[in-house]
Amino acid sequence: MSDILELYPVSLDEDNQALVILDQTRLPNETLLLSLREPAEIREAIAMLRVRGAPAIGIAAAMGLYVASLRIKADSREAFFAELASIKAFLAGARPTAVNLAWALNRMEQAAKAVGGESIPVIRQALHDEALRIQDEDAKVCRAIGEHGLTLIKDGDGILTHCNAGQLATSRYGTALAPIHLGAERGMNFHVFADETRPLLQGARLTACELTAHGIRTTLICDNMASQVMKNGWIQAVFVGADRIAANGDTANKIGTSGVAVLAKYYGIPFYVCAPLSTFDPSLNSGSQIPIEERAPTEITELWYEKRMAPAGIDVYNPAFDVTDHTLITAFVTERGIIRPDFGKRMASLFS
Numbered sequence: 001m002s003d004i005l006e007l008y009p010v011s012l013d014e015d016n017q018a019l020v021i022l023d024q025t026r027l028p029n030e031t032l033l034l035s036l037r038e039p040a041e042i043r044e045a046i047a048m049l050r051v052r053g054a055p056a057i058g059i060a061a062a063m064g065l066y067v068a069s070l071r072i073k074a075d076s077r078e079a080f081f082a083e084l085a086s087i088k089a090f091l092a093g094a095r096p097t098a099v100n101l102a103w104a105l106n107r108m109e110q111a112a113k114a115v116g117g118e119s120i121p122v123i124r125q126a127l128h129d130e131a132l133r134i135q136d137e138d139a140k141v142c143r144a145i146g147e148h149g150l151t152l153i154k155d156g157d158g159i160l161t162h163c164n165a166g167q168l169a170t171s172r173y174g175t176a177l178a179p180i181h182l183g184a185e186r187g188m189n190f191h192v193f194a195d196e197t198r199p200l201l202q203g204a205r206l207t208a209c210e211l212t213a214h215g216i217r218t219t220l221i222c223d224n225m226a227s228q229v230m231k232n233g234w235i236q237a238v239f240v241g242a243d244r245i246a247a248n249g250d251t252a253n254k255i256g257t258s259g260v261a262v263l264a265k266y267y268g269i270p271f272y273v274c275a276p277l278s279t280f281d282p283s284l285n286s287g288s289q290i291p292i293e294e295r296a297p298t299e300i301t302e303l304w305y306e307k308r309m310a311p312a313g314i315d316v317y318n319p320a321f322d323v324t325d326h327t328l329i330t331a332f333v334t335e336r337g338i339i340r341p342d343f344g345k346r347m348a349s350l351f352s
């Protein structure tokens with residue numbers, strides 16, 4: 001799987017005419033690149049997790065909006081922006097929890113509107129440039145998160161992570177995995193314990209694959225083994241990503257994250273949330289206001305099996321995310337540094 005090192009989850013094709021997605025539903029068995037042009041196929045790729053992870057979703061939507069704008073047939077600025085707004089709303093509805101999706105789309109619309117005059121090609125160029133800027137900034141932001149996160153761990157540490165908040169979820173380095181990737185580049189050795197992350201197995205299929213491709217020592221565990229490895233004394237820190245962080249620090253991330261946080265607190269292990277400022281949503285007071293995506297029951301009952309593993313018709317509850325209470329979080333690692341409690345106060349001054 002070493003070719004995964006050369007692949008980025010989202011890009012534009014050579015002619016700047018199509019959005020190119022590494023189809024993450026096929027990993028680790030197949031490396032499939034998809035070229036997408038139509039709003040419906042771009043939305044489908046986001047909704048079906050062909051591209052996933054909060055920052056990568058934002059970048060895909062931004063590039064997707066630019067690509068879709070190439071197909072808008074409008075003879076006035078007003079008509080162009082009306083059509084753009086409707087595509088933007090369509091893409092924004094693909095997944096509700098990760099705030100980076102709406103954040104990136106809003107940025108794109110603002111950049112386009114900042115262009116004066118009637119010339120639609122010039123507006124399209126502004127959309128193109130803004131999408132690349134969002135991607136480029138993300139790589140820098142992730143690297144900065146890595147630098148700050150690296151100050152929290154030392155050579156030889158055991159680190160537990162949940163889901164995939166690595167390169168596959170961003171434009172480079174990842175968020176939760178950035179300190180590990182950066183440390184490895186500098187010759188440090190960490191031992192990562194990757195939760196498999198049911199039901200969609202982002203830990204087994206993506207994190208394990210990404211880390212081992214980078215030569216990082218990785219042990220895959222089932223989600224229900226986290227307590228055991230903590231009890232064994234193998235974990236010195238937990239690093240996870242985030243999809244949306246409320247003003248008080250309550251954090252939505254992949255389902256199962258809050259359970260890991262409860263365990264970490266019990267065992268006295270620091271629990272760090274690594275996220276760019278674009279993942280913070282200061283408009284929400286607490287985690288109870290974060291919309292939580294619920295997904296199809298079949299992801300639990302039959303997706304990974306040749307035969308059903310549960311009786312037909314069984315009721316299933318399949319939330320894609322949960323909210324970790326801010327009291328369980330030791331600190332946030334952002335591009336601007338490490339935020340420790342009191343989160344509400346610190347975040348208010350950061351966003352004021």
Ligand code: MRU
Pocket residue numbers: 049052053054055098162163164165166169170174175176202240241242243253254255320
């Ligand atoms: O459903 P997914 O795979 O998009 O969920 C991803 C996560 O929960 C990540 O931890 C989060 O988006 C941060 S990615 C840097």
